[in-house]
Amino acid sequence: MDAILLQVLNGLDKGSAYALIALGLTLIFGTLGVVNFAHGALFMIGAFCAVTLQKILNISTISLDPTKTDFLGDPLKIKTPLVETWFGEIAGQAIIDWTVPLAVLFSIPIMLVIGYVMERGLIRHFYKRPHADQILVTFGLAIVAGELVKANFGATEIQVPAPDLLAGVTDLGVYLGFDVGRVAYPTWRITFFCFSLAVIGSIFAFLQFTTFGMVVRAGMADRETVGLLGINIDRKFTIMFGIAAAVAGVAGVMYTPIKPPSYELGMQFLVISFVVVVVGGMGSLAGAVLAGFMLGILESFASMNEVKSFFEMLYLPSIDQIIIYLVAIIVLLVRPRGLLGKAGVMED
């Protein structure tokens, strides 16, 4: 029982990332009808916002301490980050410690601008072109984004630690009546899960309860009629693109302590998030979220040793590597519109 609970928890954090990326993809597809292969790149750019902020916060002044020497006998160099000089030692250290949560705030405006520029500068010209062209141009963009990051940050993974307060392990099992130490789970992953629930919740609330959201939903259902009513729907959709980019971005930021980002992060998540979108049903926001969590949990179950050895008997070793794709293919064949897809929407 506790093992199963642990696997569900393990799946939740990956599932949250899948769900957030897939949510953004679906928003873009539902509003603008564009298949955005650069969405993984947006996730990656978000992660590198955190890296950048970490670098900025760690800009230091170097002073020499004549009383101590390092192992070469030279005076010891002391690095004092500028934030510590400005805000005092305690506040400065706290700021550096809380880099990742701060990076969320830092990344939102950046991602909104990137999304806005991307839509106005590039994607806009592709609405009337075939889907293949949209896929190809955004694929090119994804390559460019990845390579730019590689040129600036190098090809290795960069560690961005979680705040000390959230970096430890929480023993969730104790609250549920298990023995101590049976269901221990990294606190940051719980934070990430709660964070993604909050983001998903606020996106849904935004679409459901605001006038803006109502117009966007109307536009998703029938763009032309909304336009004829005198509403500048293109502008609203552009903003939605920015929001989708921001969702991917903050997901990337919050994911950095779980998986240190490298320039390949975008491409790694891209395929899976597309699979998630298709399994959930193209154009269905709830479907994307549901499928994201489901596939995440499924993946973590498949990596259980018991499950693995069962599939090894069926000559399918390391089933966890391919389970998502197998499930996706089966779902698409049995239920082409996806789990929660509406009948007739992109069903051919």
Place this chain on the structure above:
Amino acid sequence: MLKLDKKDAVTFLFVVAITLLAPFIMNPFPTESGLAQFNAGYPDLMQRFVIFGIFAIGYNILFGLTGYLSFGHAAFLGMGSYAAVWMFKLLTMNVIPALILSIIVAGLFSLLIGFISLRRSGIYFSILTLAFAEMSFRLAYSVLTPLTNGETGLQITLKDPRVLDAINTTGHQPVTSLFGLEMRNTATLDIAGWAFQFNVGYYVSAVFMLIAFYISMRIFRSPFGLMLRAIKTNQTRLNYTGLNSRPYTLAAFVISGMYAGLAGGLLASMDPLAGAERMQWTASGEVVLMTILGGAGTLLGPVLGAGFIKYFENIFSKINDNILHSWFSFMPESLETFFTTIIHPFVGKGWHLTLGLMFMLIVTFLPGGLVDGGTRIWNRIRKNKKSSSSAASSTEPVE
């Protein structure tokens, strides 16, 4: 000739001439000159030209002709490589059985994957092939390690059985050959500072490329090809006429898969190892780029695109900062540094950045590819000639 009409026969002869004379054409600069780094006439690169030419020709039958955007074809290329290396390990170092097996294996897998993926069209098809590609990559990379040797890649060893070959007593790795003619053999012809290299592997691949090109030409001109074009133009209307388009799309998918398998087999024949990284879906992106860069749906386009990309990949990734400095050394130092810093990210290791940018520019501004661009420029020149004979001298074609 060869059941081709006159225009096609001319095109085909043109391609034959270019491929056979490639060691001369690709080597325009003398070995000692400073421009020698722009030469492409060495075996390794020329082999890649024709092999990826085959890959792109096949992909074009699916993407260019039928309009299905697949991201999974690198998987077939990889499977072809694995099949060929297994043949080298088990049967013989002769390339013919290896190539036959790689075509068959790629054909069977493309039949399976195509059968499933082609139940959908449009983006769904692309995403399905994407999922299959990623799955095949992971299968090759970790799951099927006994078959593929995982991360290290599949290689030939001295201990392999090779039942048809004579027992290897030399203690050296055996080399791939065509009935005794070793693939790596190269004859060099030195004429007044030029060194032209004629490589067996290149010519074997070139012959396969010409056959592949001929077949694709016949497909383009056949009723079957017409049907594929109809599917690209308007599949719904075609279905309303009572035609089931599935067999045609599946045939196109399998044919292009077999082309990819042949290309993979040839890659392994030139250098007998197969790795999983060949199967990554981003590698499929490259063949898409080759096809659209040259011109999707045109005959010559894919070959042109493959050559173009492989050439620039090779040249760009060789350029380093020293070469850049020597180029701009005639400028004042500040300008020199400026230009070097500007160009630096795009060359050497940054070649993929150039590739990505090229991808975006081509899709945005020249969806018809180089062939289309060339035709448009040619037409404009001709029009200008008709209206005023002097205007033509000012415009010159980029190609």
